[in-house]
Amino acid sequence: MQFPALLARWHDLPIIAIRAIRTSPSHFRIDAERLELAHSADRKADIVENTARIQAQLEQWIREDPSLWMWGHRRWNAESFGATKAP
Numbered sequence: 001m002q003f004p005a006l007l008a009r010w011h012d013l014p015i016i017a018i019r020a021i022r023t024s025p026s027h028f029r030i031d032a033e034r035l036e037l038a039h040s041a042d043r044k045a046d047i048v049e050n051t052a053r054i055q056a057q058l059e060q061w062i063r064e065d066p067s068l069w070m071w072g073h074r075r076w077n078a079e080s081f082g083a084t085k086a087p
Contacts (some may be wrong), residue, residue, distance in 0.1 A: 001045075008050065015050070016034050017035060018032045018033075019034045019061055033057060035057060038053075067070050
């Protein structure tokens with residue numbers, strides 16, 4: 001989804017990625033990362049690049065501890081992994 005990068009580029013705003021990490025049953029730590037954004041004469045290329053930077057930050061956080069993340073939909077389908085559907 002390119003909307004956050006588009007909005008940031010259009011209004012010349014920063015993008016700050018934020019996550020909450022559970023430290024105990026009722027306590028959380030909030031982490032925030034200001035992302036370095038591309039800003040050149042090529043608006044479309046900047047939006048694509050900045051979307052990739054947002055996704056890279058999310059991927060880094062997910063890889064650090066996948067157990068903290070839950071998907072409410074099918075993120076990947078069986079064909080993505082070379083599996084075949086059951087008859």
